[in-house]
Amino acid sequence: MKRSVIYNSLIFISILIFIARGLSMFYSEIIMSGSYSMRIDRDFYRYDNKILMLGDSHSMTGLNSEIIGDAFNFSSGGANYMKTYYKLKYILNDKPRRFKVLIIPFDLHSFASNRSDVLMDSYYWKKYVNYWELGLRKKNLPAYLTEYLRGNYFPYAGEFGNVYLYFKDGQQNVGKEKYRKVIKGYMIDDENYSKKDKMKLARTRTEEHFKGTKSVDEDLVFYFNKIVSLASGHGIKIILIKFPITDEYYSIASEMMQVDKYNAQINSLVEGKPDMFLWDYQNFFFDKDYLFSDSDHLNTAGATEFSNIIKDRLKSEGILDF
Amino acid sequence: MLFNSISFLVFFVVVTTAYFLMPFRYRWVLLLSSSYFFYMCWNPTHIFLMIFSTLISFYTGQYMARAEKRSTKKMCLVLSLVLNLSVLFFFKYYNFINDSFRIVFNQFNYSYVLPSFNMLLPIGISFYTFHTLSYSIDIYRGIKKPEKHLVIFALYVAYFPQLVAGPIARASKLLPQLYEEHSFDYDRVTDGLKLMLWGFFKKLVIADRLAIYVNQVYNNPSEYHGAPLIIATYFFAFQIYCDFSGYSDIAIGGAQVLGVDLIDNFKRPYFSKSIPEFWRRWHISLSTWFKDYVYIALGGSRVHKWRWYYNVFIVFLISGLWHGANWTFAVWGGLHGFYYLCSIWTADFRERLTAYFRLPEYPFIRKVLQVFITFHLVLLAWIFFRASSISDAFMIINNMFSGLSNLDPDSIWVVGKAEFLVSVMSIVFMECIHLVQRHKKMRKFFSEKPLGIRWAVYYLIIFSTLIFGVFTSNQFIYFQF
Incomplete structure (x- = not known):
């Protein structure tokens, strides 16, 4: 092989890597720094609170950190127990923190198998998730390593939508969600479910959560147990919350899964663990559809009411006495 | 292992590097083992079917060559055809035929109890079966001598660049190349890589982005009327072209890097001026396969004219069913057969019509009209190809022309304005390239430019593919066949 061929190839690849890194x-x-995930992330490392909320959009839109007091809502949309575990692990390894209470969702869809393979937003999760470990666990190393590469080296791959929005509207509009105000991680959502086509919305949401899935995925149970071990190892109390949902969502979900069997199965994960509390508010707002933004997410009014309930219960049960 | 995955890129780099570093006499081991590994990444057990097909074709070929009597040769050929086609039939068509019988029997209130089998269709079975069949038929016809080495023959059947979706290589073309010693040739390797890059662009940027729109509309046809259905149909025509020709480019480019030339599969088919021409430019390796091994076997055109019409129609019908075990594919094939026959029947009438309108004096307008009409006939047939069922296809055709007065842009975008515009722009970009390529291949055109310009174009295509591509591991449409 000619020397010039090797020389040219090396220069070509070097420029390629340089452009890719840039x-x-x-x-x-720059583009994604305005996304809610990145804004919350920056916020989180500025505070140090007694209560930490992790989990997915249910906790993100359902618990107002300011109402609960001395709390930070560090949830992320679509975060399953795997991602939650890695986030918790990162936080605990990062530096000593004050928090001794961890609140996470324990919902109907929390263990559904279609949540077990959430490979997305790697530009954000690359910091937390150990893709190698996860790939081995899931017996799908190529997919997880691809996600690792994507997060670290090609986060823009396939994300033309965000690039377009950035150049069109600036940072205000990028990310999966449109620009929304967040307060210490709590995301404000002013939509009103009662004014929407409720059955259609509930069916779409339940199908997203339950259609063709196994109700209890072994990998999610495995990572849930890892969260529990990790938290108890650090003397952290865990509060599992079954977040309020609408009766439409519940009734359609009941057609798609055996709710009683599911509850029995997941409740057994909690039994006999003194530092874990299971608070069930699933049907608490069945008759108050105006407190929801869609069939399974609380809106601002709902989050205010619900956060006050949680705050009072935290006090009354003496959980914050440390 | 999909071509459009990181796994394949890693696999390809490793195999190519090892290939050129390895002494020539061991290269077949590398190629065969990597081809089998490539195939087993989908379903390891299906490799046994391919090995079965390989062994049957190899040994019947050996016996055929040794046999002196014509009847013995014929028996070997029949054995090869029956066994290979039985495997294809069982895995691909059994449930389809069984279900069709069940429906017919139920119509007449007869009970029908033959069970269905819940089994996965082995990837690429239609392609490698055609490889082995053409080999057996060529030996029977005396066109090809039998391959002496089983492993080289196994490599011909399993050669990974063309294993799962073609191009369908002929033994007479591919087998001799597997014996050749290919040293590293910079121009050939870079030329192959450029073709692969163009294939990735077509698949990831055009086909997969168009698929978002097409899937949304075609998977919920009752929810759309008018413009979205028409646009989705146009989009599908380009989606399937970019999906399949993108795959072919990656396959041909990959083989070229390794020193092997595969047959071109597409020659700008949507610029065809007639249906027969379309079939000379679309999926060329399959069209020529059907011509050589089915059409000619049936007598071709050297028979009574009604028999000739029958031969044409039956070839298209089989070609349709080859694509998939569904009546929609049969209708698609049948429709093309009908078009083809119409083009024969109406040849004189069309000549008179063009003369009446003095079109021969305006060759450009005539050509544009011919291309326009041919493209739209093909488009109509694509509706049946893409629709989930025949009733869906008719519903789509029916709904296409209702609600056309409502041209609300928001209803046309379907999946977002930006997505829509990128889809349209990428089609325009590709067709511009096609127009330029009429005279000179783009790869050749750019290879004559200064280094800076060449590299700038390569970087542009690489990063456009990364930014505008869709990276959700979408399968190639033709993998299902």
């Missing part, structure tokens, strides 16, 4: 930094540090 684009990667531009996407992660």
Whole structure:
């Protein structure tokens, strides 16, 4: 092989890597820095509170950190127990923190198998998730390593939508969600479910959560137990919340899964553990559809009412006495 | 292992590097083992079917060559055809035929109890079966001598660049190349890589982005009327072209890197001026396969004219069913057969019509009209190809022309304005490239430019593919066949 061929190939690849790194930094540090995930992330490391809320959009839109007091809502949309575990692990390894109470969702869809393979938003999760470990656990190393590469080197791959929005509207509009105000991680949502086509919305949501899935996925149970071990190892109390849902969502979900069997199965994960509390508010707002933004997410009014309930219960049960 | 995955890129780099570093006499081991590994990434057990097909074809070929009597040769050929086609039939068509019988029997209130089998269709079975069949038929016809080495023959059947979706290579073309010693040739390797890059662009940027729109509309046809259905149909025509020709480009480019030339599969088919021409430019390796091994076997055109019409129609019908075990594919094939026959029957009438309108004096307008009409005939047939059922296809055709007065842009975008515009722009970009390529291949055109310009174009295509591509591991449409 000619020397010039090797020389040219090396220069070509070097320029390629240089452009790729530049684009990667531009996407992660500039385009996506306005996304709610990144804003919350920056906020989190500025505070140090007694109560930490983790989990998915149910906790993100359902618990107002300011009402609960001395709390930070560090939930992320679509975060399953795997991601929650890695986030918790990262936080605990990062530096000593004050928090001794962890609140996470324990909902009908929390263990559903279609949540067990959430490979997305790697530009954000690359910091937390150990893709190698997860790939081995899931017996799908190529997919998880691809996600690792994507998060670290090609976060813009396939994300033309965000690039377009950035150049069109600036940072105000990027990310999966449109620009929304967040208060210490709690995301404000002013939609009103009662004014929407409720049955259609509930069916769409339940199908997203339950259609063709196994109600209890072994990998999610495995990572849930890891969260429990990790938290108890650090003397952290865990409060599992079954978040309020609408009766439409509940009734359609009941057609798609055996709710009683599911509850019995997941409740057994909690039994006999003194530092774990299971608070069930699933049907608490069945007759108050105006407190929801869709069939299974609380809106601002709902989050206010619900956060006050949680705050009072935390006090009355003496959980914050430490 | 999909071509459009990181796994494949890693696999390809490793195999190519090892290939050129390895002494020539061991390369077949590498190629065969990597081809089998490539195939087993989908379903390891299905490799046994391919090995079965390989052994049957190899040994019947050996016996055929040794046999002196014509009847013995014929028996070997029949054995090869029956065994290979039985496997294909069982895995691909059994449930389809069984279900069709069940429906017919139920119509007449007869009970029908033959069970269905819940089994996965082995990837690429239609393609490698055609490889083995053409090999057996060529030996029977005396066109090809039997391959002496089983492993080289196994490599011909399993050669990974063309294993799962073609191009369908002929033994006479591919087998000799597997014996050749290919040293590293910079121009050939870079030319192959450029073709692969273009294939990735077509698949990831055009086909997969168009698929978002098409899937949304075609999977919920009752929810759309008018413009979205028409646009989705146009989009599907380009989606399937970019999906399949993108795959072919990656396959041909990959083989070229390894020193093997595969047959071109597409030649700008949507610029065809007639249906017969379309079939000379679309999925060329399959069209020529059917011509050589089915059409000619049936007598071709050297028979009574009604028999000739029958031969044409039956070839298209089989070609349709080859694509999939569904009546929609049969209708698609049948429709093309009908078009083809119409083009024969109406040849004189069309000549007179063009003369009447003095079109021969305006060759450009004539050509545009011919291309326009041919493209739209093909488009109509694609509706049946893409629809989930025949009733859905008719519903789509019916709903296409209702609600056309409502041209609300928000209802046209379907999946977002930006997505829509990128889809349209990428089609325009590709067709511009096609127009330029009429005279000179783009790869050749750019290879003559200064280094800076060449590299700038490569970087542009690489990063456009990364930014505008869709990376959700979408399968190639033709993998299901």
